[in-house]
Amino acid sequence: MNPAALDRVELQDQGAAKGVYAMTARLPAPLSETPRHDPRLDEVRRFMEDHFDQPLTTQQLAELVHISPKYLAELFKKAYSRSITEHLTDLRISRAKRYLSESRYRLREIARLVGYSDEFYLSRKFKQVVGVPPTAYAERPKQRIAVTSPALIGQLLPLEIVPAAAPLHAKWTPYYYHDYADQIGCHLSYPTPDGDHVADRLLHARPDAIIVSDLLSESSRRACERLAPTMTANRAADWRAGLLELAAFVDQTARAEAWLRHYDARLSRARQQIASLIGQASVTVLRVHSTGLFLYHNRPIRELLYGELGLRPQYNVEHQPNEPVTVERLAQLDADRLFVLACPESASRRFWLSLQHQRAWRSLRAVREGCVYLIHSDPWCEYSATASSRMLDELLLHLSGDCPSADPPTIHGLT
Structure with missing residues (x-):
């Protein structure tokens, strides 16, 4: 199979699918219902998370939830501000980063495990998304760090790290909001960062590592662990001990000391x-x-x-x-x-x-x-x-x- 085919999610013409979906397609969600909370999207997203290592198409995903491919693509894009193809790529590259950081698999084996047919196509996609080849990524310290509480921003800054994703609010976190909002690419909501959808937001931020508060729900924490190496910060710990523990996690102990x-x-x-x-x-x-x-x-x-x-x-x-x-x-x-x-x-x-x-x-x-x-x-x-x-x-x-x-x-x- 062509390597690109494994990463391609084809958008079917609505007319071609009309006969197949005429009896099963559901009406669009009412205007009062936000697409992000559409249970059909949750089902699609869960299926993609469980089967990202397999060839997936929009038609296959649409059949799963009994709507047309075109409507699913529109619904997904409106809810998550990215296409199904982009989401699938994020899932695959995120898992590839985990394998590079935490295993001794060869690049060819990693390519197969994340849904690409060979290491050459994985390398091209990886560099396109991450900015460096897989081998260079495996050797560098963790650079893109995501956090789920403002206090964790305050633990990263002494290490000269501005998080790639963090909760910000103009009223409740004015210092971080006014001084660092432009540098933090992915703004999570505050005080509760998107509930069980926090992992979906973080997937788009493509972090090398995630540091979560122990207030985060168990389901969200497990979802974060599937995306990147994840550390849970203990709120009961002294901030000095917490700083040193966090620094060790991101390979910056000397800076913390x-x-x-x-x-x-x-x-x-x-x-x-x-x-x-x-x-x-x-x-x-x-x-x-x-x-x-x-x-x-x-x-x-x-x-x-x-x-x-x-x-x-x-x-x-x-x-x-x-x-x-x-x-x-x-x-x-x-x-x-x-x-x-x-x-x-x-x-x-x-x-x-x-x-x-x-x-x-x-x-x-x-x-x-x-x-x-x-x-x-x-x-x-x-x-x-x-x-x-x-x-x-x-x-x-x-x-x-x-x-x-x-x-x-x-x-x-x-x-």
């Missing part, structure tokens, strides 16, 4: 600088949510502010991390410095703006002395290497007006 040495040196200098600026001054972090005030701490805040920097909290941070508090109680606590994290939705913003005009709030000592600092959930609610570095920069900028980094930190979302 160098970044950590540089960060620890900055941390040591910052600790001394903060001690000279505020001494033993007490600190309270507040969260403004809806129409309420809360004594707030989370893992990033506890570890950086009260752990690594040794700041003194004005209340017991062993208590619940989101404890309701009144302005009168704040007056009793009488913290020297207040850090305020105001949630960005409209109700919280209205409450925060009105609170600043209340006499009781304006009577607080920290407010009178100009020691109230507005912080944002990005980065103060993210647990990653990049977020910790940005928090350190912002903290020094708030307390001293001096930023230790070569470039001032970009603080998104503060108004």
Whole structure:
């Protein structure tokens, strides 16, 4: 058989298929039904994933779901923004990359396993899709990395890797969205990256490796594992240990260790600088949510502010991390410095703006002395290497007006 025939998905003329499908073709989905959720497409996609190593045609796939080849091709293209042929190629090349990275199969054997008749045709298709020949790909470090949570972006950037696919949102991940959206080719949805369809999005991104959050569903994780070598990041792990584990997975341990040495040196200098600026001054972090005030701490805040920097909290941070508090109680606590994290939705913003005009709030000592600092959930609610570095920069900028980094930190979302 001609090698190209194994990769060709022929689009049949609707007129030629009319007699075959006249009795079985279904009506198009109603306008209210999005093509992506059409169960017929799910069935076609599953069949392709299970049989990509065999010759497949659009007619064969259309017969599977009892619609015409032309309508199936249109439906597939509209739902996934690529043709059936392109999807089949992605499946085959993705599996070829797995074999190249994780097995000792010869190229001829890999070609047969992924549905190509010989290694020469596989090599041409592989270079066309990936940009390098299969032999060169097998020898290079993993370069195209996909992640399924914003915090994992923050673990990759210290390794000088911008992910090929990642969840982004202008409101909830403004730093990554504004600074890296143009470099991240495949934008996953946030906060939940496409549910069980995340693997389909990642297939189109053609990653060399995938790093997933342990929040991802089991079915999505297994689907990712079929696409590329996949690591599951443990959210319970310390971000430093997580960074080193991730770096080992993508063959960048030396970069991770160098970044950590540089960060620890900055941390040591910052600790001394903060001690000279505020001494033993007490600190309270507040969260403004809806129409309420809360004594707030989370893992990033506890570890950086009260752990690594040794700041003194004005209340017991062993208590619940989101404890309701009144302005009168704040007056009793009488913290020297207040850090305020105001949630960005409209109700919280209205409450925060009105609170600043209340006499009781304006009577607080920290407010009178100009020691109230507005912080944002990005980065103060993210647990990653990049977020910790940005928090350190912002903290020094708030307390001293001096930023230790070569470039001032970009603080998104503060108004």
